[in-house]
Amino acid sequence: MDYEVVIGLEVHVELKTKAKIFCSCSTAFGGEPNSHVCPFCLGLPGALPVLNKKAVELATRAALALGCTVHKTSTFHRKNYFYPDLPAAYQISQYDKPLATGGKITLSNGKTIGITRVHMEAEAGKSLHQGDDILAAEYSLEDFNRSGIGLIEIVSEPDIRSPEEAKEYLEQLKAILQYAEVSDCKMEEGSLRCDANISLRKRGSKELGTKTELKNLNSFRAVERALEYEVQRQSEVLKSGGEVVQETRTWDEARGITSPMRSKEEAEDYRYFPEPDLMPLELEEGWIEEIRSQLPELPRDRALRFQEEYGLNEYDSGLMVSTKEMADFYEATVKLFPEPKEVANWLMVEVQRLLRSSEQEIQESKLLPENLAQLLKLVKDGTISGSVAKTVLEESFATGEEPKKIVEAKGLSQISDEGQLREIVASVVEANPKSVADYKTGKGKALGFLVGQVMKQTRGMANPQLTNKILKEYLEQQ
Numbered sequence: 388m389d390y391e392v393v394i395g396l397e398v399h400v401e402l403k404t405k406a407k408i409f410c411s412c413s414t415a416f417g418g419e420p421n422s423h424v425c426p427f428c429l430g431l432p433g434a435l436p437v438l439n440k441k442a443v444e445l446a447t448r449a450a451l452a453l454g455c456t457v458h459k460t461s462t463f464h465r466k467n468y469f470y471p472d473l474p475a476a477y478q479i480s481q482y483d484k485p486l487a488t489g490g491k492i493t494l495s496n497g498k499t500i501g502i503t504r505v506h507m508e509a510e511a512g513k514s515l516h517q518g519d520d521i522l523a524a525e526y527s528l529e530d531f532n533r534s535g536i537g538l539i540e541i542v543s544e545p546d547i548r549s550p551e552e553a554k555e556y557l558e559q560l561k562a563i564l565q566y567a568e569v570s571d572c573k574m575e576e577g578s579l580r581c582d583a584n585i586s587l588r589k590r591g592s593k594e595l596g597t598k599t600e601l602k603n604l605n606s607f608r609a610v611e612r613a614l615e616y617e618v619q620r621q622s623e624v625l626k627s628g629g630e631v632v633q634e635t636r637t638w639d640e641a642r643g644i645t646s647p648m649r650s651k652e653e654a655e656d657y658r659y660f661p662e663p664d665l666m667p668l669e670l671e672e673g674w675i676e677e678i679r680s681q682l683p684e685l686p687r688d689r690a691l692r693f694q695e696e697y698g699l700n701e702y703d704s705g706l707m708v709s710t711k712e713m714a715d716f717y718e719a720t721v722k723l724f725p726e727p728k729e730v731a732n733w734l735m736v737e738v739q740r741l742l743r744s745s746e747q748e749i750q751e752s753k754l755l756p757e758n759l760a761q762l763l764k765l766v767k768d769g770t771i772s773g774s775v776a777k778t779v780l781e782e783s784f785a786t787g788e789e790p791k792k793i794v795e796a797k798g799l800s801q802i803s804d805e806g807q808l809r810e811i812v813a814s815v816v817e818a819n820p821k822s823v824a825d826y827k828t829g830k831g832k833a834l835g836f837l838v839g840q841v842m843k844q845t846r847g848m849a850n851p852q853l854t855n856k857i858l859k860e861y862l863e864q865q
């Protein structure tokens with residue numbers, strides 16, 4: 388039986404406001420446990436919420452950046468459930484009248500993934516389970532610093548058809564929210580979190596299969612892996628004639644499996660009712676339009692512009708706009724060294740490698756656009772070879788030093804002096820009579836070997852084109 392995969396994602400993003408959404412406590416990450424709290428975010432009786440205008444502004448900006456319609460009227464509801472990290476025993480959220488609906492994200496394959504809704508809500512606190520076994524902790528500590536931080540929940544339509552598409556959707560979503568400066572989207576600090584709904588259905592069928600919801604997905608890679616696992620598991624259940632159970636499953640990163648956590652709750656279980664302490668949220672058309680007019684160029688538009696203006700292909704332009712900082716770095720470098728394809732190649736390969744190994748983002752590294760541009764100029768005018776440039780880049784990346792100064796200080800300039808190269812070629816030829824004989828009998832590899840020997844003697848600093856030319860001339864004369 389051939390199955391089609393149906394995936395929908397629910398993403399929670401913390402809004403980058405200084406104060407929480409319904410009180411004036413700080414949202415700073417870290418901090419002494421329970422030092423950013425007040426009667427309201429501790430859920431004490433009688434404390435009343437006051438909506439933070441900045442949170443509404445950022446949520447609106449996010450919704451507009453995602454192409455949603457922002458509604459002039461939306462309302463807040465109480466979502467009732469008990470958990471130790473939720474002292475009021477309800478979360479203020481939005482229910483049947485959310486802030487915004489009907490957006491979309493376009494994937495690189497041209498497919499669009501619908502966004503059902505964007506709504507605002509308040510964050511819960513954080514339970515710190517104590518003991519070696521987190522599943523059977525001896526006791527838990529509660530930190531309410533996070534309690535009441537403003538969140539948006541972004542719910543996608545079930546339009547995603549593979550784990551890879553899910554990963555790309557998340558990458559694009561994150562980029563859009565970062566460009567719009569709505570959230571820092573740090574998964575490691577929990578300011579972006581994702582739950583995934585997944586079901587299978589017979590190909591061609593219109594009806595949805597029974598879904599499972601996956602939780603505890605702590606990276607985009609984890610989302611992709613957990614979904615891959617779940618596709619496999621559900622298809623085996625269905626192929627053997629069984630039924631998928633509707634439930635919430637948790638991803639075990641170390642074991643690479645999902646396992647049942649609890650049976651899925653329905654909306655009715657939460658006994659939603661309108662929040663009596665908050666008026667409906669009324670937004671003026673002019674205010675919404677003002678926020679729209681302040682939106683920056685978003686990643687998809689920027690990628691299309693890079694294709695048009697710099698001649699990059701779809702894939703390269705996608706990588707160059709993956710973060711706003713990378714795109715800014717790219718454009719600043721191209722301005723100084725107007726060979727857009729060359730700059731993109733260096734950023735995608737060598738710079739990317741250094742970023743990965745140092746676990747940094749481009750803006751955290753010491754590399755500057757003017758230094759990358761200077762390095763590429765040195766390669767272009769023949770001062771250094773491409774391989775030496777990689778070494779120079781490493782140093783400039785680590786220290787912020789100018790490539791010119793590194794080349795001077797270490798004597799890394801390429802040898803382009805014909806006389807000097809001729810002497811080296813002569814000594815190499817003399818030392819390798821067998822290779823010379825091989826060359827004479829037409830073995831092409833021998834030339835490569837001899838060039839390699841010249842490079843070895845000059846520590847890679849011989850000008851390769853010139854070395855080739857001189858070596859060929861010399862061998863012809865033998």
Ligand SMILES: [Zn+2]
Binds near residue numbers: 411427
């Ligand atoms: Zn508070």
